[in-house]
Amino acid sequence: MTNIVVLVKQVPDTYSERKLAETDHTLDRESADAVLDEINERAVEEALKIKEAGEGEVTVLCVGPDRATDAIRKALSMGADKAIHVSDEALHGSDILATAKVIAAAIGKVEGVDLVIAGNESSDGGAGAVPALLAELLGMPQLTYAHHVSVEGSAIKVDRETADEGITHLEANLPAVVSVTEKINEPRYPSFKGIMAAKKKPVETLTVADLGLDAGEVGLDNAWSTVSEAAPKPPRTAGEKVEDDGDGGTKIAEYLVGQKLI
């Protein structure tokens, strides 16, 4: 039986206009529709596939404000068994170090974890470092940027794919931390029965204090990095028009050379 914890995060929908709050430059969660980050759907899907191939239990773990219950519910409706929701005002503005600490402490509440699956990076913060930090804190091997995962007994094999290094074959003993890329799978849609069952599945809500952490270790005031200024992306400017007088190809090449693209 594989005991899996999947990390899920609620993020602003990438289709909506995303912005930072004017007061403290943290994410303005009210300005956009909140959804379960798509990469987390893939992480949940991978966990469910491992569970369905043998035996297992899938716990989703979410750190986020109260309304993140919607993202948790989505993961449960896909088929996860239960959830842990760490919600605490003190967490507002936490950096990745604090976030990883909180997640590590929450994973400590689940007995006998074999595998932690995360998305490689969120579509809002996008630091892409939480899985690695978490593995260090938990003392587990990290197998990141997975586009293929297989669990064989007490071992896990991962094909890691990055733009710089190509494909690397990784292998480790469980327990381990895996992060997946968007190539890993196509997440399932929640079935009607899954949707109806989701509300009845147990969701344990924890605060920072419940995790044995000090509020002084988390939150905006204790972050190692600060955002001093933020400006919206400048609007797209009109493109350059090239008239094709038979030398259109040459002009395009010249433009690309000018941009140092070729």
Next chain:
Amino acid sequence: MNNFTETEERQALRKAVYDFGSKYGHEYYLKIAREGGHTNELWDEAGKLGYMGVAVPEEYDGGGGGIGDLAAVCEELCAAGTPLLLMVVSPAICGTVIARYGTEEQKQHWLPRFATGEVRMAFAITEPDAGSNSHKITTTARQDGDDWVLNGQKVFISGVDEAEAVLVVGRTEDAKTGKLKPALFIVPTDAPGFEAQDIPMDIVSADKQFTLFFDNVRLPANALVGESTDTALLQLFAGLNPERIMGAAFSLGLARLALNKATEYAKTRNVWGAPIGSHQGIAHPLAQIKVEIELAKLMTQKAAALYEAGDDMGAGEAANMAKYAAAEAAVHAVDQAVHTHGGNGLATEYGLGAMIAAVRVGRIAPVSREMILNFVAQHSLDLPKSY
């Protein structure tokens, strides 16, 4: 409905179905429809996710939800550009009639497969010489030993080529009085003597229309829905409210699809330095359509809630009004969406021209706008009957 917010589960269902439909999308649907194909993979995948069987009772492996859930699925698929016309017929009418009045054997045989969407069943009531006047139905079943022998003709029957069987509304001679009374039969589409001819239609749809001929179609005793013909009239009425609620949901989804296309276009199309949506000549008609859609949706939800609460008469009035309002909203929405797009509104690429005839169907079927107004005049206003 005790308040005006749908349950969390209903909202999650809508979201899941809309996302699922969007994976296929309107372009996929139109391509298949224009090629004369069927959206089988869409139907099958939706079926496996339990979306086609949301209203089938749990003891037959269904979702155990109600007509409101099924209507939500229907509406969201239409809004995503992937209308499944047979939802109005197969799970909503046939599934409901069998679940409420079928014999245990019929339930065991059909319902688990309605639950998974594995089976599709067409529904045949309209006849060339009867139209909306179901008293004039002439398709007749004669008892021959234990068998039934069916003769007659039906017209404008949807999706018969995709269906394993057709639920046929016919008549049979009452043993005691000798009078003809209604009877519903499940007729396999491969039965000898059964013939379906497709009717060429100027509608871009992945589901075709058929004329049916029954020429001495011999059916076993258990083809009759229920233990006897006594419940036939109740069976018929049991199917009509779900049909209207689903018809309303279908129109609502298409109206949303058209309005979405129009608002997107109005936001992005720039003329004289401003998006055309900033002009009230464009914005107000779209806002009006939003109002129409929301009103029709509210009435559809009311009809579903009353039906689920067992108030068939109350549901009948609401379902008729919802179907009327939703069809009008859809026709207005598509017309205004075409207009908002200018010439592009009729360009194949935008898929709106194809919707003109598709939403027009909602004013005619499953019951015409005028028949609904007759119902409202007679039952809601207590005016004298006109026909």
